[in-house]
Amino acid sequence: MEHDDCKNNIVHRLSGLRIDMDEEELTAQETALYDRQIRVWGVDAQKRLSRAHVLISGLSGATAELCKNIVLAGVGSLTLVDPRPVTEDACNANFLILPENINGGRSLADVCCESLKDFNPMVRVSAEKGDLMQSDGEFFNKFDVVVISCCSSKAKKLINEKCRKRSRRMAFYTVECRDSCGEIFVDLQNYTYMQKSSDDTAECQLDFPSLEEAISIPWMDLPRKVSKLFFAMRVLDMFESSKERNPGETSISDLPEILKLREEMCNAQSVKDYDSLVPQSLLERLLAAGTKEHPPVCAILGGILGQEVIKAISGKGGPLKNFFYFDAADGKGVIEDISKPHAG
Amino acid sequence: MYIDSRCLYFQKPLLESGTLGAKCNTQMVIPHLTENYGASRDPPEKQAPMCTVHSFPHNIDHCLTWARSEFEGLLEKTPTEVNTFLSNPSAYAAAMRNAGDAQARDQLERVLECLDKDRCETFQDCITWARLKFEDYFSNRVKQLTFTFPEDSITSSGAPFWSAPKRFPRPLQFASSDPSHLNFILAGSILRADVFGIPIPDWAKNPKKFAAAVDKVLVPEFQPKQGVKIVTDEKATSLSTASIDDTAMIENLIARLEDCAKKLPPGFRMKPIQFEKDDDTNYHMDFIAGLANMRARNYSIPEVDKLKAKFIAGRIIPAIATSTAMATGLVCLELYKILAGGHKLEDYRNTFANLALPLFSMAEPVPPKTIKHRDMSWTVWDRWTIHGNITLRELLEWLKQKGLHAYSISCGTSLLYNSMFPRHKDRLDKYSVDVAKEVAKVTCPRTVAPGRRGGAEDDEDNDIDIPLVSIYFR
Numbered sequence: 001m002e003h004d005d006c007k008n009n010i011v012h013r014l015s016g017l018r019i020d021m022d023e024e025e026l027t028a029q030e031t032a033l034y035d036r037q038i039r040v041w042g043v044d045a046q047k048r049l050s051r052a053h054v055l056i057s058g059l060s061g062a063t064a065e066l067c068k069n070i071v072l073a074g075v076g077s078l079t080l081v082d083p084r085p086v087t088e089d090a091c092n093a094n095f096l097i098l099p100e101n102i103n104g105g106r107s108l109a110d111v112c113c114e115s116l117k118d119f120n121p122m123v124r125v126s127a128e129k130g131d132l133m134q135s136d137g138e139f140f141n142k143f144d145v146v147v148i149s150c151c152s153s154k155a156k157k158l159i160n161e162k163c164r165k166r167s168r169r170m171a172f173y174t175v176e177c178r179d180s181c182g183e184i185f186v187d188l189q190n191y192t193y194m195q196k197s198s199d200d201t202a203e204c205q206l207d208f209p210s211l212e213e214a215i216s217i218p219w220m221d222l223p224r225k226v227s228k229l230f231f232a233m234r235v236l237d238m239f240e241s242s243k244e245r246n247p248g249e250t251s252i253s254d255l256p257e258i259l260k261l262r263e264e265m266c267n268a269q270s271v272k273d274y275d276s277l278v279p280q281s282l283l284e285r286l287l288a289a290g291t292k293e294h295p296p297v298c299a300i301l302g303g304i305l306g307q308e309v310i311k312a313i314s315g316k317g318g319p320l321k322n323f324f325y326f327d328a329a330d331g332k333g334v335i336e337d338i339s340k341p342h343a344g
Numbered sequence: 345m346y347i348d349s350r351c352l353y354f355q356k357p358l359l360e361s362g363t364l365g366a367k368c369n370t371q372m373v374i375p376h377l378t379e380n381y382g383a384s385r386d387p388p389e390k391q392a393p394m395c396t397v398h399s400f401p402h403n404i405d406h407c408l409t410w411a412r413s414e415f416e417g418l419l420e421k422t423p424t425e426v427n428t429f430l431s432n433p434s435a436y437a438a439a440m441r442n443a444g445d446a447q448a449r450d451q452l453e454r455v456l457e458c459l460d461k462d463r464c465e466t467f468q469d470c471i472t473w474a475r476l477k478f479e480d481y482f483s484n485r486v487k488q489l490t491f492t493f494p495e496d497s498i499t500s501s502g503a504p505f506w507s508a509p510k511r512f513p514r515p516l517q518f519a520s521s522d523p524s525h526l527n528f529i530l531a532g533s534i535l536r537a538d539v540f541g542i543p544i545p546d547w548a549k550n551p552k553k554f555a556a557a558v559d560k561v562l563v564p565e566f567q568p569k570q571g572v573k574i575v576t577d578e579k580a581t582s583l584s585t586a587s588i589d590d591t592a593m594i595e596n597l598i599a600r601l602e603d604c605a606k607k608l609p610p611g612f613r614m615k616p617i618q619f620e621k622d623d624d625t626n627y628h629m630d631f632i633a634g635l636a637n638m639r640a641r642n643y644s645i646p647e648v649d650k651l652k653a654k655f656i657a658g659r660i661i662p663a664i665a666t667s668t669a670m671a672t673g674l675v676c677l678e679l680y681k682i683l684a685g686g687h688k689l690e691d692y693r694n695t696f697a698n699l700a701l702p703l704f705s706m707a708e709p710v711p712p713k714t715i716k717h718r719d720m721s722w723t724v725w726d727r728w729t730i731h732g733n734i735t736l737r738e739l740l741e742w743l744k745q746k747g748l749h750a751y752s753i754s755c756g757t758s759l760l761y762n763s764m765f766p767r768h769k770d771r772l773d774k775y776s777v778d779v780a781k782e783v784a785k786v787t788c789p790r791t792v793a794p795g796r797r798g799g800a801e802d803d804e805d806n807d808i809d810i811p812l813v814s815i816y817f818r
Contacts, residue, residue, distance in 0.1 A: 039655060039662035040365040065669060072665040180677075296680075299673030306666040307366060307699035317366075317700045328677050331693035333704040 017052075017144045017169050017312060026050065030122065034074055045314030049074050050122075052313040055143040057081040057132050057159075058150030059108045061093025061293040062177040065302020066147065066309070068096075071116050073310055077124040078116065079143070081132055082108040082150070093177075093293040132159055140166055145309050147173045150247055150291075153215075153237035160187060160211045171312040174211065175305050176233070178248065179289035180328035181282075182301040183233050185211060186308060186320050193315050208322055209339045217338060219269040219277070227325040227334050231278045235262050236286060248291030258283055285329075297328055304333075348373070348381035352724065353812070357682050361671045365662045366700035368671040371709070372678050372692045376725045378709040383724070393578040399489060400576075402509040404640055404648055408657045411635035414481075415619060415628070422454045423539050423614035429455055430613060433605055437598045444594060446586040452597040458614070459604045464540045467533065467548065468557060474532030475518070475561040478525065482638045483515040484566040490514075491568030513642040518563075520555040528634035529558050531627040539615055621658040629654050667699055715809060718747050726811040733817040736761050736779060737772040748810060758784035777817045 026047055031038070038046050052075045056063055059082040071078060084090075086101040086108055096115040097108065104111075109127035116125045132148075133155055140146065146163055148156050156174050163170045164187070172187040187208045195204045215234060239258050240247060250258075259280065266274035304324060311317040323336040351358040351373065358373035360381055373381050396402070397410045429436040440448045464470045495512055497505035506512045518525055530548070537544055547553040587593075619628055633653040640647045648656070674695050681687045689711055696705045712723035730742060736753065743750045752762040760779050761768045771779050 036660065036663040037665075039660065040664050069665045069669060296673040296676035299669045299676070303666040303668070303670030303673065304699060304702070306669070307664075307702070310666070311700070318702065320702050331677070331695075332706050333695075333697070335702065335704065 017171060017315065030074065033122070037073065041310070041314055041316060045310075045316055046074065048314050049076070049310065051076045052144045053077045053079070053142055054145040054147070054309065055079045055081070055128075055140075056147045056149075058148060059090075059094060059096070059112050060150050060177065060291075061095075061295055061298035062175050062182065062301045062305075063147065063149045064094040064096045064112065065298050066175065066305050067112065067116055068119060069302055069306030070309055071119045071123045071125065073306070074120060075123055075313070077126070080109040080113050080116075080125070080127045081130075082112070082127075083129065083131075084108050086111055089291060093295045093298050095295075135162075137162060137166060140170070141168060143170065144168075144313060145171045145173070147175065147305070147309070149175050152241055152247060154241055156185075157210075157212045163187075164189060164210055171309065172211075173305060173308065175301055176247070177293040177298050177301055178236075179285045179292065180294035180297045181229055181286065182297050182324075182326040183229060184301060184305050184308075184320070184324040185214070186322045186324075187211060188312060188319055191312075191319065193311075193317065193319065195318055196316075204318070206319065206321060207339075213340070214322060214338045217340060219266075219271055222338060226336050226338070227323075227327075228277065228279060228282055229325040229327060230323060230336060230338065232282050232286060235265055235278055235283065238265060248289075250287045250290055252284065252288045254287055255284060258287060294328065297326060300326055300333070345382055351375075352380050355725065359675050359678055359682075361675050363663065363667040363671055365664065366667050367698045368667040368674075368695075369697075370671055370674045370678065370693075370695045372694055374682070374689075374692065374709070376723065377689045377711065378692070379712045380724055383712065384710070394580055395575045395578060399574055400510045401639065401643055401645065402511050404636065404645055405656060407636040407639045407643075407645060408632070408648075408653060410639060411632045412619070412657050414635055415632050417454075418477075419535055419539055419617040420619070421616075422458055423616040425451060425455050426458050426614050427616070429601065430605060430608075433602060437602070440594055440598060441591075444591050446590055449590050449593050449597065452594060452601065456597055456601050456604065459601070459608065464536055464542060467537055467542055467545055468560075470533040470536040470540070470542060471529065471554075471557050472561045473536050474529045475558055475563065477532060478516075478518055478528060478638070479563050479566070481635070482642055483518070486513045486515040486642050487566060488568045488572055489574060492572055492574055511643045511645065514644075516638060516641060520558050523551075524634070524637065526551065526555055526558065527630060528638055530554060531631035531634055534627050535617060535631055539617060541615055621654050629657075632657050667697070670697060670699070717808060720746070722811050724809075724811075728811050728813045729816060730813060731816045733775055733777065734815060735773050736776050739776055739813070739815070740772075743810070748808065749805075750810075755780045755784040760784065775817070776815055 024047075026034070026043065030046070030050065031043075034046050054070060054075050054077070056067060056078065057080075059067075059080060067078060067080070084107060086097050086104060086106070088099075088102055090108060091097055091099055091102065094108075094112070096112040101111045107127065107129075109129075113125050113127040116123075140162055146159065148159055160172050160174075163172045169189060169191075174183075174185040176183050187210055188206070190205065190207045192203060192205050194201050219231070235258065236250070239245075239254070239261050240249065242261075262274055262278050262283065266272075266277060271277050304320070308320050311319055320335055321337050321339070323338050324333065325336065326333045348358065350356075355375040357375060358381055359370070360373065361368065361370040363369075371381065372378060392406050392409060397406050397413070401407050401410065440452055462473055464473055490513065493505050495506060499505050516525075520526055534544055534548070548557075617628070619632075620626055621629055629650050633648070633650045636653060636657070637647040639645075674693070678692060681691060690708050692709050693706050694709050695707075697703060712725060714721050714723055730739070734742070739753065740750050751764070753760045758780075760776070760783055761771055
């Protein structure tokens with residue numbers, strides 16, 4: 001009995017994000033507060049959560065849901081970055097901000113920070129000023145998990161690379177919600193975790209591509225039935241970046257240009273039937289929505305991503321590899337593995 | 345299921361969802377479009393058969409289930425029964441005579457035990473009770489079980505009786521020097537004292553003094569008996585074994601109970617205990633963990649600490665914010681579809697997800713079962729309406745016109761008419777609404793009589809489910 005415990009412990013220390021585990025027990029207060037969730041993931045996972053540091057940049061409806069979930073779960077600290085002012089649009093799907101905060105002078109990060117503290121006083125929630133794109137490696141070293149939203153594809157790739165360069169293993173995620181569609185991207189680099197089966201627990205290993213690597217894979221190399229949202233989002237990303245627009249700064253009047261871009265991108269990827277791969281109807285929906293998010297979809301994305309973050313911190317449970325798409329129009333949620341197949 | 349029946353009756357959509365840890369599910373029930381909630385049942389939760397819990401445990405869950413059940417029986421149910429008896433002895437006796445079965449007999453025996461043989465007046469009495477319970481549970485019963493079914497027993501089919509998953513138990517030898525034994529007695533004595541309203545003396549918390557008091561208890565020798573019935577049938581739902589003279593025994597027990605009651609101080613009542621798992625000072629979890637672990641020891645099952653025991657015995661549903669948020673979002677999406685109106689079956693979604701794996705599974709809801717008869721077809725959502733204050737006979741005639749031979753008519757859970765019962769012939773010419781008022785005791789709203797469900801047969805004498813019939817009698 002004891003020997004097995006020892007072995008499991010060692011394996012466990014090696015898996016996940018190798019969070020600093022001193023032998024401190026949870027306080028009585030923590031055990032009482034987190035009782036119901038400890039029954040799901042165990043005391044050890046709860047301890048790891050309480051020592052984890054999470055960075056979330058870009059406060060939208062989806063990331064607001066995510067913040068709520070991980071603050072309730074009891075992470076050690078949550079750092080928010082979003083210097084944008086509170087606008088009326090932002091209030092539509094972000095329940096952490098109120099109409100009275102509109103044009104109140106404080107940033108989105110500041111206002112959300114305050115609301116989140118109420119959810120769980122045991123979590124250190126703070127707002128960080130400054131531009132993440134300019135931040136150096138040292139800054140990122142402080143975190144175990146980084147989640148990026150509401151910024152350009154270029155910025156996401158850049159920050160992803162910064163995270164991958166750290167010697168400390170970090171979990172990187174992006175999330176976007178447009179109209180009633182959502183996309184989650186997961187990068188855990190090379191990741192070991194514990195997988196429970198009916199009888200025992202085994203150690204598993206996965207290799208995640210970077211964001212750049214994943215979206216560089218030629219479209220013809222991807223499985224036939226990959227979610228159309230993947231391609232639609234790539235076209236949108238390309239459009240916004242070429243026009244130097246902020247993410248979601250689109251409208252239906254952009255449709256003719258986007259359709260042209262779609263044709264160009266498909267040709268470059270040797271895809272003949274471009275409306276089948278990237279339906280016009282889908283592009284129309286996404287364009288028209290701009291930055292508008294459908295709140296129920298935010299809840300769905302925030303729930304799924306929240307659990308992914310918790311799994312990565314605890315090292316327990318199979319991670320989502322590596323894209324997730326949801327579209328309320330067909331009510332489907334799918335996991336897409338968009339990575340180069342292993343050589344050999 | 346009740347909600348499902350109300351939604352069926354009032355034709356309301358039901359958006360069902362639930363979570364269990366990282367798992368969540370949503371199910372849409374839309375009138376006339378989907379099957380109702382009750383149409384498909386989840387596979388029943390695997391509950392250990394009663395005989396496993398009571399005589400043949402093979403894991404700690406069985407032991408904890410048994411422990412929880414004993415705790416509730418000894419400290420809550422029986423004291424409550426005692427109080428019911430003492431509050432109105434003649435009513436209680438009448439109820440027991442009326443029931444007249446093995447369960448009533450067992451119940452009376454337990455109440456009598458509490459007030460007579462095992463009644464406690466001092467703390468030492470409580471210690472005695474707890475010590476004898478230890479002997480009974482963890483020594484005598486095991487000796488009796490292994491006497492009735494020795495280690496080399498064979499079943500009727502020739503296989504060894506004690507083959508896996510059954511584990512062969514061994515009796516425990518009580519020793520006040522064993523802290524786990526002593527803690528069991530301590531917790532038991534204290535709770536027994538609480539139930540009898542006896543104050544706990546300070547010396548009880550002193551292990552040496554307490555051990556000395558326990559050793560003073562005279563424990564009678566035990567001899568296993570021949571011909572003792574032990575339930576081995578996995579499908580048995582009751583442990584009470586009926587005997588031919590239950591009625592006579594019940595009479596006898598009642599008489600002895602009434603005698604006992606006379607000897608009690610006036611206004612005597614017991615104090616039933618309700619299991620409270622979160623108070624670490626109340627000895628509840630100590631007793632349950634003690635019961636479970638000693639039993640586990642009998643059966644060579646690994647024991648658990650108090651915290652783990654609390655988790656399992658507490659039957660608490662594990663819950664996290666993430667799956668809850670996801671389920672809520674999914675249900676909201678479906679709600680918008682209902683409010684928008686005009687959506688087809690194929691537009692709705694039922695979801696099952698397990699965020700731990702991760703796994704996401706979405707599907708269209710299933711349409712309701714259609715029943716066909718002659719040129720008609722209907723589903724569980726349909727209603728037949730009749731206008732007019734008709735009699736039961738007229739109702740049967742109306743159904744006959746449709747080629748349906750109705751043999752029973754009920755209203756809610758009450759039976760209004762059944763062709764099997766001769767007495768019911770008198771009801772045939774009464775107004776349906778009057779029979780409903782008399783038998784089902786319903787107060788009918790102004791115009792609609794509560795739906796009748798008919799049991800009917802079609803032209804070929806096959807049983808057929810017919811829609812609810814609503815009678816507008818005014």
